[in-house]
Amino acid sequence: MAYYNPDSILTDAQKAPLTFELAVPQLTPLNAGSAVEVGTKLDLPLWLAEMLAVSKPAGPQSSSLASLDMPSALGQRVTNALRADPKSVDLRAQAQWFYGLGERMLELFEEEETVEVLTDTFKKRALEIADKAQNTRTVQQGDGSSDFMSSLDESERQRKVYDCDVSDQCD
Template identity: 75%
Template sequence: MAYYSPTAILTDAQKTPTTFSLAVPALSPLNNSAPITPTTKLDLPLWLAEMLAVSKPAGPSSSALATLDMPAALGGKVLNALRADPRSVELRQQAQWFYGLGERMLELFEEEEMGAVLLDTFKQRALEIADKAQNTRTAQQGGDSGDFMSGLDETERQLFRAAHDGTHAVKKWFETTSRT
């Protein structure tokens, strides 16, 4: 992803559970000034956690500073729910940039199955987004759209906006050319 893309920056700022495997005194500000010992668990932003997980300290021990765990948003519970019915899960409650987080995790872990579930989820939800974006006016009056939107993650919201803008622009052209 692009360096200056706000999407990429915000995606990387999401928290991931990280378990330290060494004592790291210099990083104690991360832990509210409490000392960091092996087995300390912290929720760190993805960019920081990734750097800690891949960097190896100089010295005899060959293990990395910390190990990454799968964030709860991509845990078994959520994936099972997605497998059962992709449309009923409120992805935004899991993570604001749910798919972005998923992509980053797929880069770091070999998780063939999670990738398949995410792809399938996205496809099915995209169809629903296309339908909902068609008739926002009726949906907004019924108050249904608000609920629906609150369950979408940011990528899906952009998709919703793109679909809606397309229909809206065509309608606007028809209206302006009908005048005079």
């Protein structure tokens, strides 16, 4: 995470599923006042879930405190939908910083299949965004592209490719 980068901070604030492998009664505030027992599943901010997943308790036990799972935004259902047609998936509904979440999770998990799907998704959606930027007249006439534009994740929105007119110089 880039320390002063707001996008990194907001990406790390997205929820990630965590399953506790040890009872931790002191963490009741994380579980709405209930005790955290073995097998308790919580959706916590990614930064906290990652810290708890890599933490090892003191003593002879070698197991970790908790195990981090892949968020549903990067689960098999979404991956299959992205494989079928990346432009039809509402990435913003999955996770506001979808690609950032994917990048962070892939730092923690070695999922080659997910890497390929996210790369292919990014390329195909970038082509669609570029096409809409070049054909602004059809976008303005309402060809259904507003659904696609509202499905863009934050990194796609910030590129501002879709805001450029053909005559503009876009970065």
